[in-house]
Amino acid sequence: MNNLLKLTITAAALMFSLTAFAQQSEEERVEALLQQMTLQEKIGQLNQLSVGGFDPNAAGMMRAGMVGSILNECNPKVLNRYQKAAVEESRLGIPLIISRDVIHGFKTMFPIPLGLAATFDPELVEQGARVAAVEATASGIRWTFSPMLDIARDPRWGRIAEGSGEDTYLDAQMGVAMVKGYQGESIDNTSMAACVKHFVAYGAAEGGRDYNSTGVSERTLRNVYLPPFEACVKAGAMTLMTSFNDNDGIPSTGNGFLVNDVLRGEWGFDGFVVSDWASIYEMVNHGFAEDNKRAGELAFNAGVDMDMMSYSYISHMEELINEGKVSMETLDNAVRNILRIKVRLGLFENPYIDESKVESTFYSAEALEAARKSAVESAVLLTNNGVLPLNKSKVKTVLVTGPMADAPHDQLGTWTFDGDPAHTVTPLKAIRDLYGKDVKVIYEPGLTFTREFNENGIAKAVKAAKKADVILAFMGEEAIMSGEAHCLTDITLKGDQRKMIEALHATGKPVVVNIMAGRPLELDFEIAHSDAILYSFHPGTMGGPAITQLIFGDETPSGKTPITFPKNVGQIPIYYNHNMTGRPYNGTETMLYDIPLRAGQTSLGNTSYWLDTTFEPEFPFGYGLTYTTFEYSEPSIEMTEYGAGDVIHACVTLKNTGKSEATEVVQLYVRDMVGSVTRPVKELKGFQRVTVAPGESVTVRFELPVQDLAFYGIDMVKKVEPGKFRLWIAGDSASGKPVEFEVK
């Protein structure tokens, strides 16, 4: 047989087997593969390897079927070579699932997830995740470690930047939007498997210190921390990652109750579970396992299918099987879970990428526009004495100053592996490009980075300010100050930033402060020394145009705080949906310096508050101003009594009482007045973005199924408990008048 004929026959055989394979159902394909696999090949699928560049040893492992997935490489050429080793040079040709942390964009960077949550716009967030998937999959990344669903109520915790804030409902909405965006409506080559993480309660780290222990009860897990995961699993999230923390003494990576019982048993999850980086091995550090082998046994039997970088499964699984510590059935099920997702993603049909098309998918006009729009909607106007929007006909000269005015890398925020700062549009560039013909722009940074101490720099900025009509001060945190392992105990602006704001304010010129940060910061000082504060979180590639268009009034603010802003770090944890104490604060207590000297046992009211700060936060959850004012009517509901199967129809009239069109995030909250366990004082149950013209009124309607009021009560069964409820429809979590209803 000549070579050409041989090749034709082989190709035809391959085509035939691929076609036959493709015609089988997902489960048939998984079973067919599983039947052919040796023990070593099965163990190989459980192994995830970090690679950097082309490593012949790693490729050798792929040829030998010892690697199921890789992370940390995104050079398309290198990825194709690795994939070839797995697909064409290994015995069974099982493709790798190639992963990366694509957290808020791949090349085109979107606002950090906390900023995205401030949009209260799931559709836009889904669109952003789709952009990320299109860009990343073009490079060969078919699996991202996002969304991070960790509820976080402690701004000291650096990873607060990576999640959607403090609220379960908002978190679930944002998570589902990201899952849909990454995976796409139907699976094709641009589908990137989502990974919901970190399972679970990782955001409740004691002291806001990353990786720290948590102590969340099962009831609070079920009522607060787990629902976003369940919602994303129901939305089809293909994978899940366990967390680093031990909760109530059990490291999540070894917690069978969470993975086997809740995730798979109760929710029917059929994707696969990956450990966090070395979190299997770290159970040795936790003092939960004596060595890496025992850690592997605990993790695997707890339901963790894939080992990210502990080398535990690849080194010890064969022994564990031979010793009977892990059953063959457990192993087969884990391999099934992984193969199922590889089949579902279409990796067998399309393992490679077209290297010639990679670059052209990056930074498209649509992607940049989606990023700009997301940055516009994520900015929260916290204070404004009327200086904003700037009046272009009156303002002739602006001073652009501050360490974040021209910080192309830092405005991208945490988890920016691939976004190229050369594509970032900073506020300075945007002001010059968009408004340079209308106003004179003076640039004097004052401080060159956010932690800098530089009195000279400040003096120069102050001098320049004297020539300007308005000062635009871009302050905040460098990207490095939030994110994984980047926690703080002091959440005020660092370096000389406060000094600089004070000095600028002392010039008597209006000071507009824009803050780009990875967390809510303490802002008492900034509020007292400025005329307006626009909070942008880290806004991503297109932050510059978004912020300047907001400042100049070509866009209107609509973002709302996705998290409570504390007055000071001592109030933490402070969140709107806390339970009620037996001695609630009533607003009349004496403060520290009002207590008479030598007061002895003077009664201070004995309610729940602090002597040295107010009970209220600086800004409540759901808060944000815009360039108009809105008036809410009292909400109305059509009945006062409902059955468990009913839907509550609630509505409110929203009037734009100002002079410009604007979008309001209308929020619906409820309180269950008496429960078998104490219930939160308010819980968000719905929201809508509504645009209203000046002088116009609109009726905003909500449908709330009574079943959405269910929770895990004293008997740990999820149900609606009959009784009285209150319902608010308002512009934030601290305002509005409630209506009452009863569930019979």
Ligand code: NOJ
């Ligand atoms: C550790 C982080 O906790 C996790 O979120 C991330 O996905 C992995 N490292 C992989 O980079």
